[in-house]
Amino acid sequence: MSAQDDPDEVPVNVVAEDAPAESAPHDAKVKDVAESAPQTAEPVDDMSEQLEAANKRALEYEEKLKHAMADFQNLERKTRSDIENGINARVDGFILDFLNIYDDFVLARQVFSESKADTGGLDSILKNMDSLFKKHHIVQIDALGNPFDPNFHEAISIVPDPGLEENTITKEIRKGYISHERVIRPTLVEISKKG
Template identity: 75%
Template structure:
């Protein structure tokens, strides 16, 4: 879904602007409208951080050794995934843990 790529770009821009103390009011307004549009079409983000990897919802692109975490715990979201009406539109790209 091309819309999600544009949405991601706006979110990244807001983060960079905030980090550099640049006013984000305009971006916040655009993102609010985009959030409303996603909600209107029943598109929701997939919560992944701290969850156990599910190949139906997530795509693991990196593994980190961490003996303190259970295998396949999601420790980082690389790119947010989205679901609509129980159908994955785009899986979440994640980094997962392995005990070693």
């Protein structure tokens, strides 16, 4: 019975050691693969340098991103502030015009009350105007008897008075107003001077 007839037998090819002619192509292939394989020492160093450079670039980009975000937030804050200031400036302009009308009503009430005329209608209008001011956070500046403060007052006359401290407000000529913690119209005042 031969090896071909027995299914359990595995054919084996035996090659003699002294047969270099047949093994030469195999050895050449192994040598070619070995030569074409990457050298481990140099590529690892090269990859480490590339990784380090990539990390450095990533840190630079991260820093630039942080600066860009900070610039954006500053621009956003400034834009919001500019818009609010623009709106407030327009509102303040309207309020200043409205205050001139309010002053005329106050003066009219004063004149009519001195002449003993009925001021009921004017009082009602002024009361409505005062509630409108309160609703929109517009506050009168109280100045009489207080020291002069150029942030809130504008002196238009000086009166000698040895009985008062220097720069005490002796008279309010025109009321001043504050809107949202900003002076929109200073109080026109008369101040004292010793001697």
